[in-house]
Every structure is written in structure tokens, then in C-alpha cells.
Amino acid sequence: MKTTEPPAPVPAESSAAVAKAGAPAGAPSRKTKEGGALNVFSHGILIIWAIMVVMPLVWAVMTSFKSDGAIFSSPWALPDKLHFDNWSRAWTDAHMSDYFVNTVLVVGGSLVGTLVLGSMAAYVLARFDFPGNRFIYYLFVGGMSFPVMLALVPLFYVVNNMGLLNTIHGLILVYIAYSLPFTVFFLTAFFRTLPASVAEAAFVDGASHTRTFFQIMLPMAKPGLISVGIFNFLGQWNQYMLPTVLNTDPDKHVLTQGLVQLAVSQGYKGDWSGLFAGLVMAMLPVLAAYIIFQRQVVQGLTAGALK
């Protein structure tokens, strides 16, 4: 910091200790004015971005309640009346209900699988010394930075040869495999932070390794499992590229795919309002879940990057 910076501010103004003792009686100094102007400025900027974030979402919700004609003639007007039929049309005719069920099945299966298999591998890698430990760890972790698309071309044929193409369980297995790198990375670090003494005590008392893991270590790792679970839940629920390649049967589509398909086919049918209803339907559950579990979601999603 250059000492020549003019003008020198009044030190007393900036010191919290003096402020606490009672701010000097003088007129508001330059410093506080700067603070005030900055305050207005920062609020202004922050509000603009907040509006930019919220506007498209509000627009989508509004549009989902409009008639097709109104969507084109006056995109920003409020709906004349709430066309709930858009929603029911999207839910049944546009198969949103099927896509929901498929998504829940795929994500449910792969989330459980990812957490169980990921924590098993991570526990062994974090707690046991054996030849090849480091190699296996880096094999898993390396998967985080490689472009998935490169593997997808041969993967399509691997999955096809196993008869798993366009099946729910095939998709589950692939989701688990591609979620393992981050999960193993995160949980290995987490298991390392847990005290070793508890597991040793259980082992001395005659519990097997397996029992120690499931009855002692897993419950202790709950906070880590929740974080990484939320991370994987959102990643898998929102997954688009993997199902686009591996799940081309329209009956097996997941939500993201189904919506994109719907958008493409709207070119012929012109049911835009139904499509927007579908879009909002797909957005609302995650947004609602986020608002309710806000703290956990933010922790889960940023946990990886802070490590």
C-alpha cells in the first residue's frame, strides 16, 4: 500500500475501537460517504443480477399457465386465466409422468449404489495399507478430469454388447461408474479425518472388518455421506449426456431427455404451453428441495471444490 495516497483518512474513523466508544461528533466523514455510496452501488448491482437470475424462471412459470396464442402475441403479459390444462396435458399426453418415474428409478438406484460402493472403496483406500493402494486411488481420482465424451463412443458398444442398452439397470450401472471418481475422492479424504481408535476398539472386541465398517464407520461418516449424496443426487438427476447416448428408447427416457425430445417434436405439434408446463414441472422439485435443504445443498456442492 502506497503511503503517498492522498488524502490521508482520519485513522479514528476507521478504527472499530473508537467507533464503539462513540463516533466522533463531526459531520459524516469522507470515509462513511464512500461506504454509503458503495452500499447503494453494491445493492444496485446485486439486485440487477438477482433479477436476471429470477426473471427467466418467472417467465417460464408464467408461460406455463398461458394459452398457446398468448405465448406468441404477448410473451410478458400475465396469463388471462390460469390454464391448468397445460399441466395435465404435459403430465399425461406428453409422458412427463413416465419420465418422472424413470428418473426416480434411475437416480434412486444409482444414488444408493454410488454411496455404498463409493464408501466401501474409499474406506479401504483410506484405512488400509496394501500394495497398489495409491495406484487404485489415482485411477479413480484421474477419472474426474477426463472428458467423458471420449469414453462414450466405445462405452456405447460395451453397454450394447452386454445387452444393457436402453435399460434402466444398465443406466444405473453406468451412472454409478461415472459417479465413483468424485465420490471416492471425497469420501477417502473424509474417512481419513475420522479417528482410528474407534474402529480399532471395535475390532479388539471381536467385530469383523465388515461389521466394523457397516456398524461403526458408516454412521460416523454420515455428514460426509450426506454432502456427497446431495452432490451425486443433483448430478444424476440433471444428467443429460449419458442418457442421450445410452438410452435412446423413448419409453425409457429420463426427464431431461424427455423434455428435449418434447421440444423437438413441438416443432410439429405446436403445444408450446404444454412444453413450458413440462419444463416448470421438472424445475420445481429441485428448486423446492434446494430451498428447503439450502444449507446442505450448498455444502454438498461446494465441498469438493474447497478440498
Add this chain to the structure above:
Amino acid sequence: MQHGKYRFIVGFLALPLALYALFVVWPFIQSIYYSFTDWTGLSPDFKMVGFDNYKRMLDDEIFWKSLQHSLLFALVLPVVTLSLALFFAFMINVGGRRRKGGPVITGVRGSGFYKIVYFFPQVLSIAIVALLFAFAYNPDSGAINSLLRGLGLDSLQPLWLGDPNLALWCVMAVLVWSQVGFFVVLFSAGMASIPADLYEAALLDGASRFTTFFRITLPLLWDTVQSGWVYMGILALGAESFAVVQIMTTGPGGPDYSTTVMVLYVYQKAFRDGQAAYATTIGVALLLVTLAFAAVVMRLGRRERLEF
């Protein structure tokens, strides 16, 4: 702890490792191998062709376009997104009015609210975001142009995604929109852990907020910024850019290939054109670009670690 240790290790590692090897590692190895063959993906017969695919790639104009766009994504997106996020995070955490008797540095009122709202796009699928903006960009009935009309700017009605000069920037803007919030929250957490007395000392010395940002906040946050940079770059080269370009632009790939990116080109060659071997070749190029990007950022960004 020796009894049955190895049986336990093998038992616990076998299944995750097998799944990972079969669906992730093995396809990666295969795809590098396939890039030296003439495999179409449609028939099981193929033969080795050496570097033919790579030679073809170097002469492929569309490949160069996609490479150019992917590089632009990897350079522009992290810079814009991280700068915006740093700016917002600084405003949220440091831009507040100083209350009497309060700490010298305060966050703005309602900082929690901003962080919640900014994070919205992050929980939505990029596919859904892309769809939403594809409609918003629609020149006739989209939200953006009708908003411009509403503001009296009737003459300003760009074609957005239909304009070859504009389409790529429209797509990038969507990625920025969806990612900024994540980094705002990430950086806010980092800024909150910077001790307040550092700011107090700087303000005592007469530093402006501008100076405090560049001399205190940014250096102390550097590790987080750097890993965010790598993360954003990998994302801009990979799955996220695939989703936005594939969903939003016509073709897909935009008018006159103006928005095609490498990851989309791999997909189209493999699953649309039946040229699986050539697709893996472009995939290998994408891998090299990704690794080079990460290496460059890590090297450029290396500086002494500051302890506080």
C-alpha cells in the same frame, strides 16, 4: 488388525473397481486404440490405419472450427464467470454500509438472500436451462426480444441464435448465467474465512476498497480461484458445452457451424455419421486440449502459498 485383512480389502474393492474398470477405464483405453483404426461403429470389422484419422483431422475444416470454439469457451468462460463471481462475492461480503459500533467490514444487508437466489441455476439441469433460453432467445416470441420491444427498442431485434456472429456468444452467456452463482457461494465461503483484522489494518492505512480487494482478498483467495478456474474450464470443454450447443443451436452446431464445439463434433461423428473411429480421434484431441488447459492454468497460477 491383520486377521482376514486382505480378504476384506479384496471383497470391498472388487465390485466398485470392476464397475469402474469396465465402464470408465476400459472404454477410455479402447477409444485411444480405435483412433488408429477405420472402425465405423456399425460393423464389427475394422483394420488398423495408422495415423490416417489424425491426418484427416488436421485437414478437416469443421474440426478446426470446433477446436477454435472450444478454446474460446475454455478461455472466455472461466475469466468472465470467475470475475463476475468475485465481484459479486466481494460486494456481498465487503460492500456493506458500516454500522455504528459494528465491524469495519460488513456484508450487505440480505447477503443470505442474494446467495440463495444466485445459486438457483446451479441446481437446475443444464439441459433444462438450455431449453429455457432457447425459447427466451426466440426472435419473435422470445422473452428477450419482446422485452426489448417493450422498452421501445423496436429496431434492436437480433436473431440471437440464428445469427452466425452472435450464436456462440448467446450460448456462452447461458453457461455464465448458470455457473456464476456457484462461484459466488464458493468465494463467499473463502472470503468469510479471511480474518477481519487484515481488512481493519488495511483500512487504517488508508487503503480503498478497490485496493483491499486486489491486495488482500484476491491473493488470500487465490487457491480457490485457481481450482475454480480449472473446474470451469473442464466444464466448458465437456458435458456442459455439449448440452447447451446441442439443445440450443440449430443443426445442432449453429448456422454455418458457427457454434459447433469439439465434444458435440465427437458425438455427431460417432452417433450420427457412423464414423466411430474418427470420432475417437477428435476425442483424443479433446483430451489433449483438456489436459493442456489444466496444466497451463496450474503453472500460470502457481505462486507462493499465503498462510493466514
